[in-house]
Amino acid sequence: MKASSIHRHFVIYKPYGYLSQFKSHDSKQQKKRFLGDLFDFPEGIMAIGRLDEKSEGLLLLTTDGKVSDYVNSQKVEKEYYAQVDGDISIEAIEQLKSGVEIGFDGRKYQTKPCKVFKLNDIPELPIRSKKIRDDRHGPTSWISVILKEGKFRQVRKMTSAVGFPTLRLVRVRVGNILLDNMQVGDVVEVGGFLR
The missing domain is CATH 3.30.70.1560 (Alpha-L RNA-binding motif)
Structure with missing residues (x-):
């Protein structure tokens, strides 16, 4: 089995008021809301290109650092x-x-x-x-x-x-992934993206 086949990828609608991280690393953030509050994501998950706390919408998550690097490489709209x-x-x-x-x-x-x-x-x-x-x-x-x-x-x-x-x-x-009719807080696991 190829290593890439065990990676997991998610498309989510990040709600307003959530931080683009999975848990608090700072005692000042105890009252904040995190992506980990939406779903039980796998170990090693990362947000590809963050949205700030007051922004919302399409956020891609992956356990594959190569995919993250590609999306953040200024080649993807x-x-x-x-x-x-x-x-x-x-x-x-x-x-x-x-x-x-x-x-x-x-x-x-x-x-x-x-x-x-x-x-x-x-x-x-x-x-x-x-x-x-x-x-x-x-x-x-x-x-x-x-x-x-x-x-x-x-x-x-x-x-x-x-x-x-x-x-x-x-x-x-x-890229070619659209928010479409997703609702706030939706989490959809996908087979992969942007390859």
Whole structure:
């Protein structure tokens, strides 16, 4: 039997408010929620490309470090739907496409060119556990951001840099794997992906 055949892979819908780790390594995090609270994952499982605590959506998990390295190698597209504060302008979208300056690791970082477009309709997503402000407090708009890099809180920092802070962020695609009709907290074991 090949070693690769014993690896296990999962697709999950990470809920808002969960950390992309499996248990606490810090006494300050005792009240936090972790991926290990959703399912009894196997030993050696790792998240491929994390989502921060306030972000939600598609997260791939694997016990295969080679698969993790490949997905994180900037060869695989990741698509996010971001609900932003305000009616985003064409100028802001063009800035996002060509790259903006954000802070990363205490230094300035220029994001790589990416694909960004405004969604004409509000995407059909599960209701988030924590309410998002409604349009009585001003308009919001939704955009799709497709990139191959993944710095910490990158999409949030990018939309803030152009004056439209992110209110809700949902990853909907990694490569050819889609969030589709998954519901918050769903865990699906798959035979493999991105090979």
